[in-house]
Amino acid sequence: MQGETPPASSETAAPVEQAWSLAEPAPPETAVAASEGIKEAVSGKSETVGSIVDTLDGLAISLGHMRVSVFDVLIVASIVFGVIAFAWFASRVARRMVRRVQRLDDTQQLLVEKIITIAIWAAAFFMGIDLLGIDLTALAVFSGAFGLAIGFGLQKTFGNLIAGIILLMDKSIKPGDVIAVTDMAGNESFGQIRKIGVRAVSVTTRDQREYLIPNENLMINQVENWSYSSKNVRMQVPVGVSYEADMNLVEKLMLEAAASCDRVLKAPPPTVWMNEYGDNSVNFTIHCWIMDPEDGVGNVRSAVLKKLWWLFKENGIEIPFPQRDLHIRSSDQLDKLLAIMAKEKGE
Structure with a gap:
Protein backbone atom coordinates (compact mmCIF):
# COMPACT_ATOMS: atom_id res chain seq x y z
CA MET A 1 0.00 0.00 0.00
CA GLN A 2 1.22 3.48 -0.78
CA GLY A 3 2.45 5.44 2.24
CA GLU A 4 3.27 2.41 4.39
CA THR A 5 6.75 2.18 5.72
CA PRO A 6 8.45 -1.10 4.93
CA PRO A 7 9.53 -3.13 7.96
CA ALA A 8 13.16 -2.76 9.00
CA SER A 9 15.24 -5.68 7.91
CA SER A 10 17.33 -7.70 10.32
CA GLU A 11 20.44 -6.25 8.75
CA THR A 12 19.45 -2.71 9.73
CA ALA A 13 18.17 -3.70 13.19
CA ALA A 14 21.38 -5.40 14.24
CA PRO A 15 23.54 -2.27 14.14
CA VAL A 16 20.94 -0.35 16.12
CA GLU A 17 20.77 -3.10 18.74
CA GLN A 18 24.54 -3.23 18.93
CA ALA A 19 24.77 0.54 19.33
CA TRP A 20 22.18 0.38 22.13
CA SER A 21 24.15 -2.27 23.97
CA LEU A 22 27.32 -0.22 23.74
CA ALA A 23 25.55 2.77 25.21
CA GLU A 24 24.50 0.85 28.32
CA PRO A 25 26.66 1.66 31.40
CA ALA A 26 29.01 -1.06 32.58
CA PRO A 27 28.08 -2.74 35.85
CA PRO A 28 30.04 -1.47 38.87
CA GLU A 29 33.13 -3.40 39.81
CA THR A 30 33.41 -5.21 43.10
CA ALA A 31 35.64 -3.41 45.59
CA VAL A 32 37.26 -6.61 46.84
CA ALA A 33 38.23 -9.14 44.20
CA ALA A 34 38.68 -11.88 46.77
CA SER A 35 35.02 -11.73 47.80
CA GLU A 36 33.88 -13.00 44.40
CA GLY A 37 35.88 -16.20 44.63
CA ILE A 38 34.84 -16.78 48.24
CA LYS A 39 31.18 -16.20 47.38
CA GLU A 40 31.27 -18.71 44.54
CA ALA A 41 33.06 -21.31 46.67
CA VAL A 42 30.63 -20.94 49.58
CA SER A 43 27.51 -20.89 47.38
CA GLY A 44 28.58 -24.10 45.65
CA LYS A 45 28.90 -26.01 48.91
CA SER A 46 25.63 -25.07 50.63
CA GLU A 47 22.45 -23.45 49.34
CA THR A 48 21.53 -22.08 52.76
CA VAL A 49 24.89 -20.41 53.25
CA GLY A 50 24.78 -19.29 49.64
CA SER A 51 21.44 -17.55 50.17
CA ILE A 52 22.84 -15.76 53.25
CA VAL A 53 25.88 -14.68 51.26
CA ASP A 54 23.64 -13.43 48.42
CA THR A 55 21.57 -11.47 50.93
CA LEU A 56 24.67 -9.85 52.42
CA ASP A 57 26.04 -9.19 48.96
CA GLY A 58 22.76 -7.57 47.97
CA LEU A 59 23.12 -4.95 50.71
CA ALA A 60 25.54 -2.73 48.85
CA ILE A 61 26.23 0.83 47.83
CA SER A 62 27.76 2.01 44.58
CA LEU A 63 30.45 4.66 44.54
CA GLY A 64 30.97 5.55 40.92
CA HIS A 65 32.26 2.38 39.24
CA MET A 66 32.89 0.74 42.64
CA ARG A 67 30.36 -1.47 44.43
CA VAL A 68 30.78 -2.13 48.17
CA SER A 69 28.55 -4.65 49.91
CA VAL A 70 28.20 -5.83 53.49
CA PHE A 71 29.76 -9.13 52.44
CA ASP A 72 32.80 -7.27 51.10
CA VAL A 73 33.19 -5.45 54.42
CA LEU A 74 33.02 -8.71 56.37
CA ILE A 75 35.59 -10.34 54.08
CA VAL A 76 37.98 -7.39 54.45
CA ALA A 77 37.56 -7.34 58.25
CA SER A 78 38.17 -11.09 58.47
CA ILE A 79 41.30 -10.98 56.30
CA VAL A 80 42.72 -7.97 58.17
CA PHE A 81 42.07 -9.60 61.54
CA GLY A 82 43.55 -12.90 60.36
CA VAL A 83 46.68 -11.25 58.97
CA ILE A 84 47.24 -9.21 62.16
CA ALA A 85 46.73 -12.30 64.33
CA PHE A 86 49.16 -14.28 62.18
CA ALA A 87 51.81 -11.54 62.34
CA TRP A 88 51.41 -11.20 66.12
CA PHE A 89 51.64 -14.95 66.68
CA ALA A 90 54.60 -15.33 64.31
CA SER A 91 56.42 -12.48 66.06
CA ARG A 92 55.92 -14.12 69.45
CA VAL A 93 57.18 -17.48 68.19
CA ALA A 94 60.20 -15.89 66.49
CA ARG A 95 61.01 -13.91 69.66
CA ARG A 96 61.00 -17.06 71.77
CA MET A 97 63.19 -18.90 69.28
CA VAL A 98 65.72 -16.06 69.24
CA ARG A 99 65.89 -15.99 73.04
CA ARG A 100 66.80 -19.67 73.07
CA VAL A 101 69.96 -19.00 71.08
CA GLN A 102 72.71 -18.93 73.70
CA ARG A 103 75.41 -17.55 71.39
CA LEU A 104 73.73 -14.14 71.22
CA ASP A 105 73.98 -11.65 74.07
CA ASP A 106 71.04 -9.50 75.19
CA THR A 107 71.78 -6.69 72.74
CA GLN A 108 72.17 -9.01 69.77
CA GLN A 109 68.99 -10.85 70.68
CA LEU A 110 67.05 -7.59 70.86
CA LEU A 111 68.45 -6.48 67.49
CA VAL A 112 67.53 -9.79 65.81
CA GLU A 113 64.06 -9.66 67.36
CA LYS A 114 63.41 -6.19 65.96
CA ILE A 115 64.63 -7.08 62.46
CA ILE A 116 62.55 -10.29 62.37
CA THR A 117 59.48 -8.44 63.69
CA ILE A 118 59.76 -5.77 60.99
CA ALA A 119 60.17 -8.45 58.31
CA ILE A 120 57.15 -10.43 59.57
CA TRP A 121 54.86 -7.40 59.64
CA ALA A 122 56.01 -6.30 56.19
CA ALA A 123 55.33 -9.80 54.82
CA ALA A 124 51.92 -9.83 56.53
CA PHE A 125 51.04 -6.50 54.90
CA PHE A 126 51.81 -7.72 51.39
CA MET A 127 50.08 -11.04 52.10
CA GLY A 128 46.94 -9.16 53.11
CA ILE A 129 47.12 -7.09 49.92
CA ASP A 130 47.38 -10.29 47.89
CA LEU A 131 44.50 -12.03 49.71
CA LEU A 132 42.25 -9.03 49.24
CA GLY A 133 43.08 -8.95 45.53
CA ILE A 134 43.92 -5.25 45.64
CA ASP A 135 45.82 -4.05 42.61
CA LEU A 136 48.71 -1.92 43.81
CA THR A 137 48.68 0.07 40.57
CA ALA A 138 45.31 1.45 41.65
CA LEU A 139 47.09 3.17 44.52
CA ALA A 140 49.43 5.05 42.20
CA VAL A 141 47.27 8.15 42.47
CA PHE A 142 47.77 8.28 46.24
CA SER A 143 51.44 7.30 46.27
CA GLY A 144 52.63 10.90 46.01
CA ALA A 145 50.46 12.09 48.90
CA PHE A 146 51.42 9.03 50.95
CA GLY A 147 55.10 9.72 50.32
CA LEU A 148 54.68 13.31 51.49
CA ALA A 149 52.89 12.08 54.62
CA ILE A 150 55.81 9.80 55.45
CA GLY A 151 58.34 12.50 54.61
CA PHE A 152 56.81 15.16 56.83
CA GLY A 153 54.49 13.52 59.33
CA LEU A 154 56.41 10.30 60.04
CA GLN A 155 59.94 11.58 59.56
CA LYS A 156 60.74 11.50 63.28
CA THR A 157 59.15 8.08 63.69
CA PHE A 158 61.27 6.48 60.99
CA GLY A 159 64.32 8.40 62.22
CA ASN A 160 63.85 7.02 65.74
CA LEU A 161 63.34 3.51 64.35
CA ILE A 162 66.60 3.60 62.40
CA ALA A 163 68.39 5.23 65.35
CA GLY A 164 67.23 2.44 67.67
CA ILE A 165 68.56 -0.21 65.29
CA ILE A 166 71.92 1.60 65.01
CA LEU A 167 72.19 1.89 68.81
CA LEU A 168 71.69 -1.86 69.10
CA MET A 169 74.16 -2.61 66.33
CA ASP A 170 77.07 -0.60 67.77
CA LYS A 171 76.14 -1.54 71.39
CA SER A 172 76.74 2.01 72.65
CA ILE A 173 73.42 1.86 74.49
CA LYS A 174 71.97 -1.45 75.62
CA PRO A 175 69.40 -2.65 78.18
CA GLY A 176 70.86 -2.68 81.68
CA ASP A 177 73.25 0.25 81.14
CA VAL A 178 73.25 3.10 83.65
CA ILE A 179 73.24 6.55 82.04
CA ALA A 180 72.94 10.11 83.30
CA VAL A 181 69.53 11.71 82.66
CA THR A 182 68.73 15.43 82.73
CA ASP A 183 65.12 16.51 83.28
CA MET A 184 63.40 19.65 81.96
CA ALA A 185 64.56 21.69 84.97
CA GLY A 186 68.21 20.83 84.29
CA ASN A 187 68.56 18.50 87.28
CA GLU A 188 70.76 15.53 86.49
CA SER A 189 70.11 12.07 87.85
CA PHE A 190 71.08 8.61 86.74
CA GLY A 191 68.86 5.79 85.60
CA GLN A 192 68.99 2.29 84.18
CA ILE A 193 67.87 1.46 80.66
CA ARG A 194 64.96 -0.95 80.88
CA LYS A 195 63.91 -1.19 77.24
CA ILE A 196 64.89 0.06 73.80
CA GLY A 197 61.64 0.44 71.87
CA VAL A 198 60.79 1.36 68.31
CA ARG A 199 60.43 5.05 69.16
CA ALA A 200 62.13 5.68 72.50
CA VAL A 201 64.42 4.31 75.20
CA SER A 202 62.87 3.70 78.62
CA VAL A 203 65.12 4.84 81.50
CA THR A 204 64.06 4.27 85.12
CA THR A 205 65.68 6.29 87.92
CA ARG A 206 66.10 5.30 91.56
CA ASP A 207 62.91 7.13 92.56
CA GLN A 208 60.99 5.07 89.98
CA ARG A 209 60.59 7.91 87.54
CA GLU A 210 60.57 6.58 84.00
CA TYR A 211 61.99 8.77 81.25
CA LEU A 212 61.11 8.04 77.62
CA ILE A 213 64.02 9.43 75.60
CA PRO A 214 63.68 9.41 71.78
CA ASN A 215 66.27 7.17 70.13
CA GLU A 216 67.37 10.01 67.88
CA ASN A 217 68.32 12.16 70.90
CA LEU A 218 70.72 9.49 72.13
CA MET A 219 72.29 9.40 68.66
CA ILE A 220 72.97 13.11 68.24
CA ASN A 221 73.47 14.26 71.88
CA GLN A 222 76.23 13.51 74.34
CA VAL A 223 75.36 10.60 76.64
CA GLU A 224 77.11 9.79 79.92
CA ASN A 225 77.10 5.99 80.09
CA TRP A 226 78.34 4.69 83.45
CA SER A 227 78.48 1.07 82.36
CA TYR A 228 79.52 1.22 78.69
CA SER A 229 82.73 -0.82 78.94
CA SER A 230 82.63 -1.69 82.65
CA LYS A 231 80.08 -1.48 85.45
CA ASN A 232 82.75 -0.41 87.97
CA ASN A 315 88.50 9.42 118.44
CA GLY A 316 87.78 13.08 119.28
CA ILE A 317 88.02 14.37 115.70
CA GLU A 318 86.14 17.65 115.32
CA ILE A 319 83.97 18.28 112.29
CA PRO A 320 84.14 22.08 111.96
CA PHE A 321 81.39 24.49 111.09
CA PRO A 322 81.69 28.12 109.93
CA GLN A 323 82.88 30.50 112.69
CA ARG A 324 83.73 34.20 112.62
CA ASP A 325 85.77 36.37 115.05
CA LEU A 326 84.59 40.01 115.21
CA HIS A 327 87.11 42.76 116.11
CA ILE A 328 85.50 46.15 116.99
CA ARG A 329 87.70 49.25 116.83
CA SER A 330 87.44 51.81 119.65
CA SER A 331 85.97 55.28 118.92
CA ASP A 332 84.49 58.25 120.83
CA GLN A 333 80.93 57.44 119.77
CA LEU A 334 81.35 53.80 120.79
CA ASP A 335 82.82 54.81 124.16
CA LYS A 336 79.88 57.16 124.84
CA LEU A 337 77.42 54.43 123.84
CA LEU A 338 79.06 51.90 126.14
CA ALA A 339 79.07 54.43 129.01
CA ILE A 340 75.35 55.11 128.57
CA MET A 341 74.58 51.38 128.44
CA ALA A 342 76.65 50.79 131.62
CA LYS A 343 74.90 53.65 133.42
CA GLU A 344 71.46 52.38 132.51
CA LYS A 345 72.43 48.91 133.64
CA GLY A 346 73.66 50.25 136.98
CA GLU A 347 70.42 52.09 137.62
Whole structure:
Protein backbone atom coordinates (compact mmCIF):
# COMPACT_ATOMS: atom_id res chain seq x y z
CA MET A 1 0.00 0.00 0.00
CA GLN A 2 1.22 3.48 -0.78
CA GLY A 3 2.45 5.44 2.24
CA GLU A 4 3.27 2.41 4.39
CA THR A 5 6.75 2.18 5.72
CA PRO A 6 8.45 -1.10 4.93
CA PRO A 7 9.53 -3.13 7.96
CA ALA A 8 13.16 -2.76 9.00
CA SER A 9 15.24 -5.68 7.91
CA SER A 10 17.33 -7.70 10.32
CA GLU A 11 20.44 -6.25 8.75
CA THR A 12 19.45 -2.71 9.73
CA ALA A 13 18.17 -3.70 13.19
CA ALA A 14 21.38 -5.40 14.24
CA PRO A 15 23.54 -2.27 14.14
CA VAL A 16 20.94 -0.35 16.12
CA GLU A 17 20.77 -3.10 18.74
CA GLN A 18 24.54 -3.23 18.93
CA ALA A 19 24.77 0.54 19.33
CA TRP A 20 22.18 0.38 22.13
CA SER A 21 24.15 -2.27 23.97
CA LEU A 22 27.32 -0.22 23.74
CA ALA A 23 25.55 2.77 25.21
CA GLU A 24 24.50 0.85 28.32
CA PRO A 25 26.66 1.66 31.40
CA ALA A 26 29.01 -1.06 32.58
CA PRO A 27 28.08 -2.74 35.85
CA PRO A 28 30.04 -1.47 38.87
CA GLU A 29 33.13 -3.40 39.81
CA THR A 30 33.41 -5.21 43.10
CA ALA A 31 35.64 -3.41 45.59
CA VAL A 32 37.26 -6.61 46.84
CA ALA A 33 38.23 -9.14 44.20
CA ALA A 34 38.68 -11.88 46.77
CA SER A 35 35.02 -11.73 47.80
CA GLU A 36 33.88 -13.00 44.40
CA GLY A 37 35.88 -16.20 44.63
CA ILE A 38 34.84 -16.78 48.24
CA LYS A 39 31.18 -16.20 47.38
CA GLU A 40 31.27 -18.71 44.54
CA ALA A 41 33.06 -21.31 46.67
CA VAL A 42 30.63 -20.94 49.58
CA SER A 43 27.51 -20.89 47.38
CA GLY A 44 28.58 -24.10 45.65
CA LYS A 45 28.90 -26.01 48.91
CA SER A 46 25.63 -25.07 50.63
CA GLU A 47 22.45 -23.45 49.34
CA THR A 48 21.53 -22.08 52.76
CA VAL A 49 24.89 -20.41 53.25
CA GLY A 50 24.78 -19.29 49.64
CA SER A 51 21.44 -17.55 50.17
CA ILE A 52 22.84 -15.76 53.25
CA VAL A 53 25.88 -14.68 51.26
CA ASP A 54 23.64 -13.43 48.42
CA THR A 55 21.57 -11.47 50.93
CA LEU A 56 24.67 -9.85 52.42
CA ASP A 57 26.04 -9.19 48.96
CA GLY A 58 22.76 -7.57 47.97
CA LEU A 59 23.12 -4.95 50.71
CA ALA A 60 25.54 -2.73 48.85
CA ILE A 61 26.23 0.83 47.83
CA SER A 62 27.76 2.01 44.58
CA LEU A 63 30.45 4.66 44.54
CA GLY A 64 30.97 5.55 40.92
CA HIS A 65 32.26 2.38 39.24
CA MET A 66 32.89 0.74 42.64
CA ARG A 67 30.36 -1.47 44.43
CA VAL A 68 30.78 -2.13 48.17
CA SER A 69 28.55 -4.65 49.91
CA VAL A 70 28.20 -5.83 53.49
CA PHE A 71 29.76 -9.13 52.44
CA ASP A 72 32.80 -7.27 51.10
CA VAL A 73 33.19 -5.45 54.42
CA LEU A 74 33.02 -8.71 56.37
CA ILE A 75 35.59 -10.34 54.08
CA VAL A 76 37.98 -7.39 54.45
CA ALA A 77 37.56 -7.34 58.25
CA SER A 78 38.17 -11.09 58.47
CA ILE A 79 41.30 -10.98 56.30
CA VAL A 80 42.72 -7.97 58.17
CA PHE A 81 42.07 -9.60 61.54
CA GLY A 82 43.55 -12.90 60.36
CA VAL A 83 46.68 -11.25 58.97
CA ILE A 84 47.24 -9.21 62.16
CA ALA A 85 46.73 -12.30 64.33
CA PHE A 86 49.16 -14.28 62.18
CA ALA A 87 51.81 -11.54 62.34
CA TRP A 88 51.41 -11.20 66.12
CA PHE A 89 51.64 -14.95 66.68
CA ALA A 90 54.60 -15.33 64.31
CA SER A 91 56.42 -12.48 66.06
CA ARG A 92 55.92 -14.12 69.45
CA VAL A 93 57.18 -17.48 68.19
CA ALA A 94 60.20 -15.89 66.49
CA ARG A 95 61.01 -13.91 69.66
CA ARG A 96 61.00 -17.06 71.77
CA MET A 97 63.19 -18.90 69.28
CA VAL A 98 65.72 -16.06 69.24
CA ARG A 99 65.89 -15.99 73.04
CA ARG A 100 66.80 -19.67 73.07
CA VAL A 101 69.96 -19.00 71.08
CA GLN A 102 72.71 -18.93 73.70
CA ARG A 103 75.41 -17.55 71.39
CA LEU A 104 73.73 -14.14 71.22
CA ASP A 105 73.98 -11.65 74.07
CA ASP A 106 71.04 -9.50 75.19
CA THR A 107 71.78 -6.69 72.74
CA GLN A 108 72.17 -9.01 69.77
CA GLN A 109 68.99 -10.85 70.68
CA LEU A 110 67.05 -7.59 70.86
CA LEU A 111 68.45 -6.48 67.49
CA VAL A 112 67.53 -9.79 65.81
CA GLU A 113 64.06 -9.66 67.36
CA LYS A 114 63.41 -6.19 65.96
CA ILE A 115 64.63 -7.08 62.46
CA ILE A 116 62.55 -10.29 62.37
CA THR A 117 59.48 -8.44 63.69
CA ILE A 118 59.76 -5.77 60.99
CA ALA A 119 60.17 -8.45 58.31
CA ILE A 120 57.15 -10.43 59.57
CA TRP A 121 54.86 -7.40 59.64
CA ALA A 122 56.01 -6.30 56.19
CA ALA A 123 55.33 -9.80 54.82
CA ALA A 124 51.92 -9.83 56.53
CA PHE A 125 51.04 -6.50 54.90
CA PHE A 126 51.81 -7.72 51.39
CA MET A 127 50.08 -11.04 52.10
CA GLY A 128 46.94 -9.16 53.11
CA ILE A 129 47.12 -7.09 49.92
CA ASP A 130 47.38 -10.29 47.89
CA LEU A 131 44.50 -12.03 49.71
CA LEU A 132 42.25 -9.03 49.24
CA GLY A 133 43.08 -8.95 45.53
CA ILE A 134 43.92 -5.25 45.64
CA ASP A 135 45.82 -4.05 42.61
CA LEU A 136 48.71 -1.92 43.81
CA THR A 137 48.68 0.07 40.57
CA ALA A 138 45.31 1.45 41.65
CA LEU A 139 47.09 3.17 44.52
CA ALA A 140 49.43 5.05 42.20
CA VAL A 141 47.27 8.15 42.47
CA PHE A 142 47.77 8.28 46.24
CA SER A 143 51.44 7.30 46.27
CA GLY A 144 52.63 10.90 46.01
CA ALA A 145 50.46 12.09 48.90
CA PHE A 146 51.42 9.03 50.95
CA GLY A 147 55.10 9.72 50.32
CA LEU A 148 54.68 13.31 51.49
CA ALA A 149 52.89 12.08 54.62
CA ILE A 150 55.81 9.80 55.45
CA GLY A 151 58.34 12.50 54.61
CA PHE A 152 56.81 15.16 56.83
CA GLY A 153 54.49 13.52 59.33
CA LEU A 154 56.41 10.30 60.04
CA GLN A 155 59.94 11.58 59.56
CA LYS A 156 60.74 11.50 63.28
CA THR A 157 59.15 8.08 63.69
CA PHE A 158 61.27 6.48 60.99
CA GLY A 159 64.32 8.40 62.22
CA ASN A 160 63.85 7.02 65.74
CA LEU A 161 63.34 3.51 64.35
CA ILE A 162 66.60 3.60 62.40
CA ALA A 163 68.39 5.23 65.35
CA GLY A 164 67.23 2.44 67.67
CA ILE A 165 68.56 -0.21 65.29
CA ILE A 166 71.92 1.60 65.01
CA LEU A 167 72.19 1.89 68.81
CA LEU A 168 71.69 -1.86 69.10
CA MET A 169 74.16 -2.61 66.33
CA ASP A 170 77.07 -0.60 67.77
CA LYS A 171 76.14 -1.54 71.39
CA SER A 172 76.74 2.01 72.65
CA ILE A 173 73.42 1.86 74.49
CA LYS A 174 71.97 -1.45 75.62
CA PRO A 175 69.40 -2.65 78.18
CA GLY A 176 70.86 -2.68 81.68
CA ASP A 177 73.25 0.25 81.14
CA VAL A 178 73.25 3.10 83.65
CA ILE A 179 73.24 6.55 82.04
CA ALA A 180 72.94 10.11 83.30
CA VAL A 181 69.53 11.71 82.66
CA THR A 182 68.73 15.43 82.73
CA ASP A 183 65.12 16.51 83.28
CA MET A 184 63.40 19.65 81.96
CA ALA A 185 64.56 21.69 84.97
CA GLY A 186 68.21 20.83 84.29
CA ASN A 187 68.56 18.50 87.28
CA GLU A 188 70.76 15.53 86.49
CA SER A 189 70.11 12.07 87.85
CA PHE A 190 71.08 8.61 86.74
CA GLY A 191 68.86 5.79 85.60
CA GLN A 192 68.99 2.29 84.18
CA ILE A 193 67.87 1.46 80.66
CA ARG A 194 64.96 -0.95 80.88
CA LYS A 195 63.91 -1.19 77.24
CA ILE A 196 64.89 0.06 73.80
CA GLY A 197 61.64 0.44 71.87
CA VAL A 198 60.79 1.36 68.31
CA ARG A 199 60.43 5.05 69.16
CA ALA A 200 62.13 5.68 72.50
CA VAL A 201 64.42 4.31 75.20
CA SER A 202 62.87 3.70 78.62
CA VAL A 203 65.12 4.84 81.50
CA THR A 204 64.06 4.27 85.12
CA THR A 205 65.68 6.29 87.92
CA ARG A 206 66.10 5.30 91.56
CA ASP A 207 62.91 7.13 92.56
CA GLN A 208 60.99 5.07 89.98
CA ARG A 209 60.59 7.91 87.54
CA GLU A 210 60.57 6.58 84.00
CA TYR A 211 61.99 8.77 81.25
CA LEU A 212 61.11 8.04 77.62
CA ILE A 213 64.02 9.43 75.60
CA PRO A 214 63.68 9.41 71.78
CA ASN A 215 66.27 7.17 70.13
CA GLU A 216 67.37 10.01 67.88
CA ASN A 217 68.32 12.16 70.90
CA LEU A 218 70.72 9.49 72.13
CA MET A 219 72.29 9.40 68.66
CA ILE A 220 72.97 13.11 68.24
CA ASN A 221 73.47 14.26 71.88
CA GLN A 222 76.23 13.51 74.34
CA VAL A 223 75.36 10.60 76.64
CA GLU A 224 77.11 9.79 79.92
CA ASN A 225 77.10 5.99 80.09
CA TRP A 226 78.34 4.69 83.45
CA SER A 227 78.48 1.07 82.36
CA TYR A 228 79.52 1.22 78.69
CA SER A 229 82.73 -0.82 78.94
CA SER A 230 82.63 -1.69 82.65
CA LYS A 231 80.08 -1.48 85.45
CA ASN A 232 82.75 -0.41 87.97
CA VAL A 233 82.09 3.19 89.01
CA ARG A 234 84.26 5.36 91.26
CA MET A 235 82.32 7.64 93.59
CA GLN A 236 83.50 10.55 95.76
CA VAL A 237 82.63 11.34 99.39
CA PRO A 238 83.75 14.86 100.46
CA VAL A 239 84.71 15.30 104.14
CA GLY A 240 86.07 18.27 106.09
CA VAL A 241 87.98 18.13 109.43
CA SER A 242 89.38 20.64 111.87
CA TYR A 243 92.85 22.11 111.48
CA GLU A 244 93.67 20.78 114.96
CA ALA A 245 92.99 17.14 113.99
CA ASP A 246 95.64 14.45 113.51
CA MET A 247 95.74 14.11 109.73
CA ASN A 248 97.21 10.60 109.74
CA LEU A 249 94.48 9.39 112.10
CA VAL A 250 91.83 11.17 110.00
CA GLU A 251 92.99 9.39 106.84
CA LYS A 252 93.01 6.03 108.61
CA LEU A 253 89.46 6.50 109.91
CA MET A 254 88.22 7.54 106.47
CA LEU A 255 89.63 4.38 104.89
CA GLU A 256 88.07 2.30 107.66
CA ALA A 257 84.65 3.91 107.12
CA ALA A 258 84.80 3.27 103.37
CA ALA A 259 85.92 -0.34 103.78
CA SER A 260 83.07 -1.04 106.24
CA CYS A 261 80.43 -0.56 103.50
CA ASP A 262 79.43 -3.87 101.93
CA ARG A 263 79.00 -2.49 98.41
CA VAL A 264 82.43 -0.84 98.30
CA LEU A 265 84.88 -3.00 96.37
CA LYS A 266 88.05 -4.30 98.03
CA ALA A 267 89.93 -4.09 94.74
CA PRO A 268 90.62 -1.43 93.72
CA PRO A 269 90.78 -0.31 97.36
CA PRO A 270 89.38 3.00 98.67
CA THR A 271 91.74 5.99 98.68
CA VAL A 272 91.76 9.36 100.45
CA TRP A 273 92.93 12.60 98.87
CA MET A 274 93.49 15.94 100.57
CA ASN A 275 91.89 18.56 98.35
CA GLU A 276 92.53 21.96 99.90
CA TYR A 277 92.94 24.10 103.00
CA GLY A 278 89.47 25.58 103.25
CA ASP A 279 88.23 28.62 105.15
CA ASN A 280 87.02 26.55 108.09
CA SER A 281 88.38 23.04 107.52
CA VAL A 282 90.88 20.83 105.80
CA ASN A 283 88.92 19.23 102.96
CA PHE A 284 89.38 15.59 101.97
CA THR A 285 87.71 13.34 99.38
CA ILE A 286 87.18 9.62 99.85
CA HIS A 287 87.34 7.72 96.56
CA CYS A 288 85.73 4.27 96.54
CA TRP A 289 84.58 1.87 93.84
CA ILE A 290 81.27 0.09 93.39
CA MET A 291 80.11 -2.34 90.68
CA ASP A 292 76.32 -1.95 90.95
CA PRO A 293 75.49 1.70 90.16
CA GLU A 294 71.93 0.71 89.25
CA ASP A 295 71.31 0.12 92.99
CA GLY A 296 72.11 3.74 93.80
CA VAL A 297 75.08 5.90 94.73
CA GLY A 298 73.63 8.19 97.40
CA ASN A 299 72.95 5.28 99.76
CA VAL A 300 76.62 4.23 99.63
CA ARG A 301 77.75 7.79 100.36
CA SER A 302 75.29 7.95 103.28
CA ALA A 303 76.58 4.67 104.75
CA VAL A 304 80.20 5.87 104.60
CA LEU A 305 79.39 9.22 106.21
CA LYS A 306 77.36 7.62 109.02
CA LYS A 307 80.18 5.24 109.88
CA LEU A 308 82.71 8.07 109.72
CA TRP A 309 80.59 10.20 112.08
CA TRP A 310 80.82 7.64 114.90
CA LEU A 311 84.52 7.00 114.25
CA PHE A 312 85.24 10.72 114.55
CA LYS A 313 83.19 10.86 117.78
CA GLU A 314 85.09 7.94 119.30
CA ASN A 315 88.50 9.42 118.44
CA GLY A 316 87.78 13.08 119.28
CA ILE A 317 88.02 14.37 115.70
CA GLU A 318 86.14 17.65 115.32
CA ILE A 319 83.97 18.28 112.29
CA PRO A 320 84.14 22.08 111.96
CA PHE A 321 81.39 24.49 111.09
CA PRO A 322 81.69 28.12 109.93
CA GLN A 323 82.88 30.50 112.69
CA ARG A 324 83.73 34.20 112.62
CA ASP A 325 85.77 36.37 115.05
CA LEU A 326 84.59 40.01 115.21
CA HIS A 327 87.11 42.76 116.11
CA ILE A 328 85.50 46.15 116.99
CA ARG A 329 87.70 49.25 116.83
CA SER A 330 87.44 51.81 119.65
CA SER A 331 85.97 55.28 118.92
CA ASP A 332 84.49 58.25 120.83
CA GLN A 333 80.93 57.44 119.77
CA LEU A 334 81.35 53.80 120.79
CA ASP A 335 82.82 54.81 124.16
CA LYS A 336 79.88 57.16 124.84
CA LEU A 337 77.42 54.43 123.84
CA LEU A 338 79.06 51.90 126.14
CA ALA A 339 79.07 54.43 129.01
CA ILE A 340 75.35 55.11 128.57
CA MET A 341 74.58 51.38 128.44
CA ALA A 342 76.65 50.79 131.62
CA LYS A 343 74.90 53.65 133.42
CA GLU A 344 71.46 52.38 132.51
CA LYS A 345 72.43 48.91 133.64
CA GLY A 346 73.66 50.25 136.98
CA GLU A 347 70.42 52.09 137.62
